[in-house]
Amino acid sequence: VDLHTYGDLVMWPWGYTANTTADDEDLSRIGAELAAINGYTADQSVGLYPTTGDSLDWLYGSLNIYVFLFEIGGNLDGFNPDDEDAVLELISENIPALMLAIEISGDREELALDISHDPLPDSTFSSAGFSIEAEMTAERGVSESSPEVAYRVDGGSWSSESMDRLAETDTFVAALPSVPTGSEVEYYISARDTSGVLATSPSYAPYTLYSFEVLPDTVPPISDAGGEITVNVGGLVVFDGSGSSDDDMITGYTWEFVYDGAERELYGVSPSFTFLIPDIYTITLNVTDASGNYAVSTVTVTVLDDAIPEFGSLVIPVIVVLAVFAVIRRRTAGRT
Structure with a gap:
């Protein structure tokens, strides 16, 4: 592989003619694979401009070596980029x-440790964080303490979380902590087999990475203030908002009502209040989740005044009093 500046290109012979080589099928396929990784354009060398006597044509034509040329960087980088950060970025994108x-050349030993992982897509904010799973197999066995997920948020410093094996499976899991909405999380997975061989997913990490964006949670919770309540004056009312739910987590319960002409607020899933004034009260429960949805x-709540009996409760006592009065009157009349 020959490295030049500039043009964001991956090229292969021939450069002196538009005719293709006898190995063009292989060269163009490999060139496309290389370009897919560094994001360059794949093309036969002559596509940039015709050249004669260059090293690519000589190495392939004389020594039958599969050879490729990377034209590193674009117009803004130029032939001699002098900005250190720009140079480091060019190095990083090509490693x-x-x-x-x-690896394709055959000089790199194929690792007998495989990590299979479905990248996490852009995900809705969760106060519980994000679960990462991977299947790991190794001819010599996976070193149980080695699997981990390295991650960073918005290009910051790297952190890591260890991965634990699910019982009796080849699946390892880790939980990344919750991060704010709008954050970009980059991560990769690494592990070693029992002989110390290292593998990463994606391959060539940390130069290649998985990433996902944390999307806002726009789903409101479900508020459930419980069933209607009837109590006598002075009775303790215990509210119950435990039937409320959310796709993430409810972070606040606020109960609001007017009592004795003033606004009252209670907090928590199951607060209590003693009503000393008979009336019919409408209590509003407002629940909020971790994203501010509500x-x-x-x-x-019906509060009865037990000092004033209802009509139904007076009927039997009145009948009893009248009956007693009638008996007394009859006896009195008999004596006279």
Whole structure:
């Protein structure tokens, strides 16, 4: 592999003619694989401009070596980029492709440790964090303490979380912590077999990475203030919002009502209140989740004044009094 500046290209022979080589099928396929990794354009060398006597044509034509040329960087980088950060970025974007070229050449031993992982897609914010899973197999066995997920948020410092094997399976899992909405999380998985051979997913990490964006949670919770309540004056009312739910986590319960002409608020899933004034009260429960979404529901509390009996409760006592009065009157009349 020959490295030049500039043009964001991966090229192969011939450069002196538009005719293709006898190995063009292989060269163009490998060139496309390399370009897919560093994001360059794959093309036969003559596609940039015709050249004669260059090293690519000589190495292939005289020594039958599969040879490729990387034109590193674009117009903004130029032939001699003098910005250190720009140079480091050019190096970083090409190392994975160069490692693939080494692997294809057959000089890199194929590892007997395999990590299979479905990258996490853009994911809704979760206060519980994000679960990462991977299947790991190794001829010599996976070193149980080695699997881990390295991650960083918005290009910051790297952190890591160890991965634990699910019982009786080849699946290892780890939980990345919760991060704010709008964050970009980059990560890769690594592990070693029992002889110390290292493998990563994706290959060539940390030069290639998985990433996902944390999307806002726009789903409101479900508020459930419980069933209607009837109590006598002075009775303790215990509210119950435990029927409320959310796709993530409810972080607040606020109960609001008017009592004795003033606004009252209670907090928590199951607060209590003693009503000393008979009335019919409408209680509003507002529940909020970790993303600030909210929902409301209501419950009616009827407070009875037990000092004033209802008509139904007076009927039997009145009948009894009248009956006693009638008996006394009859006896009195008999004596006279």
